[in-house]
Amino acid sequence: MVQADSVPSAALLNRYGSSCPRYTSYPTADRFGALGGAEPWAALKDIRALSLYVHIPFCRSLCYFCACNKVVTQQYGLASSYLEQLLAEARSYRDRVADVPVVQLHLGGGTPTFLNDGDLHRLVEGLGETFNLGGEGREYGIEADPRTLELESLATLRELGFNRLSLGIQDFDLTVQRAINRICTAEQVRELTDEARRQGFESISYDLIYGLPHQNLDTLRGTIDQVMELAPDRIALYHYAHLPERFKAQRLIDTDAVPGAAEKVEMQLAAVQALEEAGYDYLGMDHFARRDDSMARAARDGELQRNFQGYTLMPADALVGLGASAISYSADGYWQNHHRLKDYNAAIAERRSAVFRGWQLSADDRLRQYVIMELMCRLSLDKSEVARRAGAAFDDYFAAERARLEPLKADGLIEEDADRLWITPLGRWFVRHVAAAFDAYLARRQETPRYSKVI
Ligand code: SF4
The missing domain is CATH 1.10.10.920 (Arc Repressor Mutant, subunit A)
Structure with a gap:
């Protein structure tokens, strides 16, 4: 249960409502620059466990709130050729990484489930030709769009070793969904959640957002009530930052319909109280886990780790990020691939490095x-x-x-x-x-x- 003195006042939330990095890396990625002669990937030879991240940038339609690096397309062929480049990039690590188990594999995007089942097989099997995917107790996660994920694909994902599923819900209210161009019913999510549980996914996580256009305390409470009925293991509750001058898609949102700062503070407090009362622990940094979930236990035991995808239980010494915009790290520093698909594809096709910036740690x-x-x-x-x-x-x-x-x-x-x-x-x-x-x-x-x- 929430202790009254651990809930911030609206005044405090306002005082600390300023912009602040999320620290998925230190230094933060906006500090990265030319690497010169530095080769932070050299430290990959001397690691005991590895994380892999694969960026799939494609989406079938545009969500108006989105600030991700994505390519909205109906042309599946783009994904097939991108897959070739991804696997070529994976092979370029063949002699550069110690033969250690991959303890985490994360597919992010964009929409990783844009890939059809055949290409998901091709991707994971291809990765297995370079990396050691046989790690014990591994965490294999994938971000999925409940609007387009087929029930049958869950069996494929389990077969490929995925045990963590993250569903982008955002909000169940139809007016809000229309305003962000992302319509998805609670029934679709229920079916996927039930089937994922039947298939043996160990952790199901939902992403929610507060501060979206037309959202108010009542609509948000309605969404949270529906989410509580489905009882996901973990929840990420993000704040929507309306920055139409920076993110083109957000210009399609009616600025007048976006809740003001005071309303957003009320929504955040209400959402968090509802989640804590329903048995979720606040882990910090927008993340919640059911009190009996391994992540909540790890937080209580002081064993949580953090990487680019958020909190994790599996420590790895290094991360190899594959695909456009993906970031990698080792004990020596960071390196990041070209953001734009065109630049990334060209670099790989011409057998050049896809890395365009990085950072050597002092x-x-x-x-x-x-x-x-x-x-x-x-x-x-x-x-x-x-x-x-x-x-x-x-x-x-x-x-x-x-x-x-x-x-x-x-x-x-x-x-x-x-x-x-x-x-x-x-x-x-x-x-x-x-x-x-x-x-x-x-x-x-x-x-x-x-x-x-x-x-
Ligand atoms: S929110 Fe997700 S599915 Fe929607 S456009 Fe952005 S990356 Fe694609």
């Missing part, structure tokens, strides 16, 4: 990466461990950061003593702001906001 980056990960996943910092890694006392190394944290401390979001700094139950709502205090690049920057608003 010792200071690694330390801050560790600190931010600890805050995101364990909500706590062991100052002596940080000092050991820094080679200097925590309070001295991070004197400027501690000064930046003072207002957060005054608001009751963090506490500290001589040995530890920790995020309070109230502070869980503002983890990104606590982490941001340790972001050296953000502190140096005086630019217009470019990250998604927390509210």
Whole structure:
């Protein structure tokens, strides 16, 4: 049950509603640049477990709220030729990665289930020719669009080893669905959820969004009631950031129908209270898990990890991202493929590297990466461990950061003593702001906001 003092006031949500990075990486991807002679992928030779991410950018229709890197098309042939490029890129890693188990495989997009069953087979079997897909206790996840995912495809996905299914619901209210051009009934989702359970998917996750056009407290409550009946294992509740000047698709949304900041705060509070009362734990960073789910247990035991796809239970030393815009990382740094399909396809077809930017980590980056990960996943910092890694006392190394944290401390979001700094139950709502205090690049920057608003 939610403790009254761990629910933020509307005033607090407003105060910390400013834009803030999500820290799926540190430094954040907007810092990446030319790698010069650096080769962060060289560290792939010395790892014990690997994550794989595959980006499938195609969608059959445009959702007006979307800010993803996608290609809306009805031409299936584009996907078939892209698959060839993906597998060629996978093969380019053949001599560059240690022969270690892939503990996580994640298909994201776009819409990964744009691929037909035959091509899904071709993809996974092709990946298996380069990577060791036989890992024990592996997490294989796929993002699916419930409007187009066929019930029969769930059996194919299970056969290929997928055990986690993420369904993009967003909202069940028809007026909202019309305004975002994404119509999907609760019945379709129920059928898919039931069949996925029958097929033995271990985790079913729903994505929901608040702040969409025509949404209000009543419609959102209605959606959450329907979601609770279906009882997914995990829920991601995202905030819709209306930025039509940046995202062309959003210009198709009537700005006057988008709820204002105060209304969005009310919706967020109502949604979170309803989820917690229904037996979901708030993990932080928009994610919830049913109290009996392995992710919720891991959060309670301080064993959560975080990667580009969000929270995870399976630690890997490196991630290889395949496809347009995909990001990879190793202990030495990050590298990212071309965003545009045309540039990515051309690079692979001409046997050039598809990488267009990256980042080689410095010792200071690694330390801050560790600190931010600890805050995101364990909500706590062991100052002596940080000092050991820094080679200097925590309070001295991070004197400027501690000064930046003072207002957060005054608001009751963090506490500290001589040995530890920790995020309070109230502070869980503002983890990104606590982490941001340790972001050296953000502190140096005086630019217009470019990250998604927390509210
Ligand atoms: S929300 Fe998903 S399905 Fe809709 S356009 Fe964006 S990537 Fe495609």
